[in-house]
Amino acid sequence: MRIASNTVVSLQYVLSNADGDIIDQSADTPFVYLHGHGNIVVGLERALEGRGAGDSFAVEVSPEDGYGERDERLVQVVPREAFGGVDEDDLQPGMRFRAESNDGPRIVVITGVDADSVTVDGNHPLAGQVLSFVVEVREVREATPTELSHGHVHDGDDHHH
Ligand code: ZN
Numbered sequence: 001m002r003i004a005s006n007t008v009v010s011l012q013y014v015l016s017n018a019d020g021d022i023i024d025q026s027a028d029t030p031f032v033y034l035h036g037h038g039n040i041v042v043g044l045e046r047a048l049e050g051r052g053a054g055d056s057f058a059v060e061v062s063p064e065d066g067y068g069e070r071d072e073r074l075v076q077v078v079p080r081e082a083f084g085g086v087d088e089d090d091l092q093p094g095m096r097f098r099a100e101s102n103d104g105p106r107i108v109v110i111t112g113v114d115a116d117s118v119t120v121d122g123n124h125p126l127a128g129q130v131l132s133f134v135v136e137v138r139e140v141r142e143a144t145p146t147e148l149s150h151g152h153v154h155d156g157d158d159h160h161h
Contacts, residue, residue: 001140003051005036008153010139011048016132023126030138032155034147041066044133056136067126074122075111083118091118 003009010030016022033039035048043065047057063069083091095110101122112119147154 001052001142003035003048003137003140006143006148007035008141008143008147008155009033009035009048009137012136012138014134016134018130018132020132032153034143034151034153037151039152041131043131044135047133048135048137051137051140053137053139056134058132058134061131061133063128063130066129066131067124068128070123070128074106074108075119076122077117077119080116080118 001007010032012026012030013024014022014026015024035045038045041061043061044059046065047059047061051057080091083097091110091113093110093112097108097110097120098105099108099120099122100106106122108120108122109125110118111121144154
């Protein structure tokens with residue numbers, strides 16, 4: 001079976017950045033997703049179209065087809081008091097928060113802390129990066145009617161929403 005919309009795909013992958021550093025990879029068990037529903041970045045989904053079990057390939061995905069370009073307007077300096085409920089002494093770079101924005105809730109990460117202000121970045125951590133994937137397709141099967149109605153895979157007991 002070939003990968004097309006409404007097939008469930010199992011694959012192993014390694015994701016590297018432009019410097020060749022590995023930034024993500026599948027675990028011992030393959031990564032499983034429902035094809036054609038935007039569950040993975042569009043550039044990788046497009047590269048998988050038509051492949052079959054046993055196929056291996058490498059693909060470079062531009063920011064446009066990956067996690068988008070960085071938007072410097074999403075980097076903001078806010079007063080420490082904005083972090084209600086968090087002990088000010090605990091605020092550290094790398095901490096993530098859910099923030100309200102004009103576009104709805106957004107995850108922001110602290111990139112800097114000083115005496116009375118905190119710098120937060122609302123960009124996806126991989127925004128602006130060229131993504132290099134090495135992929136091996138393990139299995140392709142038809143999605144079940146339930147999977148199609150939910151828009152995601154139900155894989156054994158590993159069912160979470
Ligand atoms: Zn479901």
